[in-house]
Each structure stands twice: as structure tokens, then as C-alpha cells.
Amino acid sequence: MIQPMSDRWPNQIRANELTRAAIAAGANRICVTSPTGTGKSNMMVDALEFASEQGWQSAMYTNRRMLLKQTLGVLESHGINVGVRASGHDKATLRAVQLCMTQTEGSQVYVREARELHDARLVIVDEAHVQKGGTMERILRDHIEGGAVVVGYTATPIEIGHLYDELIVAGNVSDGRTCGALVPAHTYAPDEPDLKSIKKYQVGEDLSEADNVKAIMRPGIFGRVYEHYRRLNADSRPTILFAPGVKESLWFAEEFHKKGLRAAHIDGEQIWVNGEFYNATDEAREQLKADIKSGEVQIVANRFVMREGIDIPEIYHCIFATVFGALSSYLQSGGRVLREHSSLDSVVVQDHGGNWWRFGSLNENREWSLGMSNHKTVSMRLERLREKQEQEPITCPQCNKVRASGKQCHACGYVANMRSRMVVQVDGSLKAVGGDIMKPRTVKSAPDTADKWQRYYYSQKRAGRTFNQAYAWFFHEEHYWPPKNLPLMPSEPGDWFRKIKDVPENNLNPRSVA
Secondary structure (H helix, E strand, C coil): CCCCCCCCCHHHHHHHHHHHHHHHCCCCEEEEECCCCCCHHHHHHHHHHHHHHHCCCEEEEECCHHHHHHHHHHHHHCCCCEEEECCCCCCCCCCCEEEEEHHHHHHHHHHCCCCCCCCCCEEEECCCCCCCCHHHHHHHHHHHHCCCEEEEEECCCCCCCCCCCEEEECCCHHHHHHCCCECCEEEECCCEECHHHCCCCCCCCCCCHHHHHHHHCCCCHHHHHHHHHHHHCCCCCCEEEECCCHHHHHHHHHHHHHCCCCEEEECCCEEEECCEEEECCHHHHHHHHHHHHHCCCCEEEECCCCCCCCCCCCCCEEEECCCCCCHHHHHHHHHHHCECCCCCCCEEEEECCCHHHHHCCCCCCCCCCCCCCHHHHHHHHHHHHHCCCCCCCEECCCCCEEECCCCECCCCCCECCCCEEEEECCCCCEEEEECCCCCCCCECCCCCHHHHHHHHHHHHHHCCCEHHHHHHHHHHHHCCECCCCCCCCECCHHHHHCEHHHCCHHHECCCCCC
């Protein structure tokens, strides 16, 4: 019998109630979202309790060994008699609940044809935002064809609309702080790289490792990181650093170690601690977590391996020595440092990647809907900044703290009369840049502008372009930006990112404006 906890937070109760209601109404592709650190593990335990009440068998999918070990511990702590379908574990196929490594299941079921999927009526997908590729798509399709209900859990429901058709928003960041699950983050932005040299940079997409390294690893990078680390974290409280690449993560750890700090690096294959290499076994990963919690390791560097599902609430300081292109990467990585702990009343984020203005604060609530993409989400934010529908965050030139508004810095009291930030040039030199990051477009309208737009509307529709592409083509050909309230322009901001042919004309501004 599953042993549910009675002290659930409101967002966990909401997730349980709405999931049960959705299943009762016939939904079978459900996604539940709540911020990192707000107890999705307990939500999944509650879903397993529901399945047990119905007499259903269940399967839970995870895609990384570190998460498999962690999830197994959570399930066993709640009295769940679970079988594990992953390499290195003894088979227990008759148990009603099976914890499955996605890669192992894909290989055993579809490549080797050595076994069938677990006969589950409830299928849970952990970290659903990363489990969305072809293998998972096939697994979920086969489960659903067998009569299963699929429930995915994620803090960032982005680019998963092809797998889920109902979204349950269980809570937001404010809810997490209200119930004591999360603490606020104070962001500091000492500098940011100039991305003009990254030719293939696409808004809303993570940079390749090579491009990220090129952007971040400019002369003087460690000196800048270390200087601000010392200023913001004089007591060397537990710190996590996200680097632009695996080799660079190891390099950062080595450089911190040279400064007398107890430092570590972790990737998918190995762990480096204070000059010694270890294989990244389950035991070595658990020991590293214990050392971070105890303070034996003061700073741990990684590229992405600690981005999801790592529960170390003792971490006080997060360093972004990397450029995040995708909102999901930013929120998942930043979420590692927002969890409540008795030693914390707030945490520090030190951002060297310009992520603070690209995505906004880790403290802010997000509006989610299925069908969202990283490109669309980030582009819409940048467009709001450009059109001054949303105010750009402000960086204090004195202490580098980022704030939402106001002339005076709440941290140091400095009063600034203009916006400014430090941009790192290719040679490593710093350039002070003032004014808005997103410069507003100069919009004008001529007597024939509406007629011209109508022609571009039809020509770009035939060419299979989006409204944004048509808008840019208008500027390219006519040398000015038209207003966005013309007939045959989208009335909803999100439709600007869709292909013209996919947006019904009744979703557009009417042909004649009264």
C-alpha cells in the first residue's frame, strides 16, 4: 500500500485533484506543470496512489541514471514496492509499479525485441520537457493504444504539444514562495558576452557547445567570475556553476581549486574532486551530493548534467558562466538554487551570459500553454521589450544587481540616471553600453501602406512564410516598418510566429477599420 503524506502544499493538492478530474473526464494525454522545487515527486506519488485505488498497474519513465536513483529512493520511502527496468538492476517484472529507464526500454522493446512494455494503465513521465523525442513518442503511443493514461510532469511545458493535449497548471513561483517551498533569488549581472560574432545564433535555441564556448571563454573570464564570486559569496557557501562546455566546466573547477577552494566537476562519464578523477557511478554521484550538502565541496561545475531533477537545497549561489538560448534551459538550471532550506532566506544568481534580460527574473510567474516553443516564447518577450509593452530590467552600475524598475538600487542605494551594462568584447575587453537593450523600431504609415501590406500578405502566404517573416520582408523591400494594426495583421501576438496560411482570416484585423 502506498503511504501518501498528509502535509501536501496547495499546488500538490491542486495537481492531484485536477489530474483525477481530467482522467475521469476521459483525458489520456495530460501534462502537469509546477515550478522546480515545488514537489513534483509527491505529485507523482499521489498519481500512483490513484492508480493503486483503481487496481491499475503503473509505469514511470526517467531518462538519466542520477534521476533513476533519486526517484527510486522517493518511491521506496513512500512504501511503494517498485520494480526497476534498467540495466544493472534485478528484474521484478511482476510488481505493479515499474520504474523504467527510457533508453533501456527503447532498446529492449523495439531494438532487441526482448520484452514488451509493462502493461500499465497509468504511465508517468518525469521531466517531460526532455522526454519528447521519437523513442518516447513511440512508447507513449503504444501505451495509449493499450488503454493507458499518460501524465507528464515538468516545470517547463515547452515544445511538448505533440505528446500532450491537456495542461494542468498546478502552481507558479509565487505559490512556491507562499508555501515555503521556494526562496527569492537576487540576480547580479557583472558582464555579458557580445553575441554578434555568433553567426548561427537563433533566438530561443540553445547555442551549440562550440558557439557557447566561443561566446563565454574570452580573455579574463575566470578573473571576472572569481572576483564577483568572492564579493557575492564571501563565506564560500555551496555553489553550482554552469559552464559552456564539458572541458570548460572542468577548467573552471580546476581554477577555483587553484584559488584554495574545494571544487568539483561532474559530467556524464566522470567526476573530478580536488584534483582526483572518479568514474561517475551511482555511488560517486551520491558521495558528491553529500559533500556539497556538508560543505566538503564548496563549488561544483557542470555543463548540463545537473540541470534537471537534482535535489540539493543547500546550494546558495548559482553562477551562469554560459549563454542559455532556450527558456527551458534557463528555468531548469536556475531552479537548482531556488529550493527552500533552513540555512537560506534568499539565494544569489551571478549571470555572465546576458540571460537576465533575455528571459526575465527567476522569481517571476510564467503563463503556460501547450504548443509553446522556446523560439516563440523568447521572441515574444523580446518583442514586448522592443515595443515597450514590458520594461527592461535594470542593472546597477555600482554593484551589478538586477532590478525590475526604479532609479535607486535596493542593494547598494546607488542612483542611476540611465541604463547601462558591461559587454565583453571578443578580445576580452569590457565595453560600457548605455540605453535600452532592445531598441524600438521606427514605425511609419503612408497612404498606401495598408495596400502594400495586403500584397505582401498574399505573396508571403503563398511562399509559406510566417507573419514575422512577412513583416521583415516588408521592411527589406519598403525600407520602413509598418504599424501592426493594419488589416490582415494578427490580432493575437502569438499568431505573428505562425505561418500565414495556418492563421484563419477571422483571427486577423478586419479588412476595413471603422
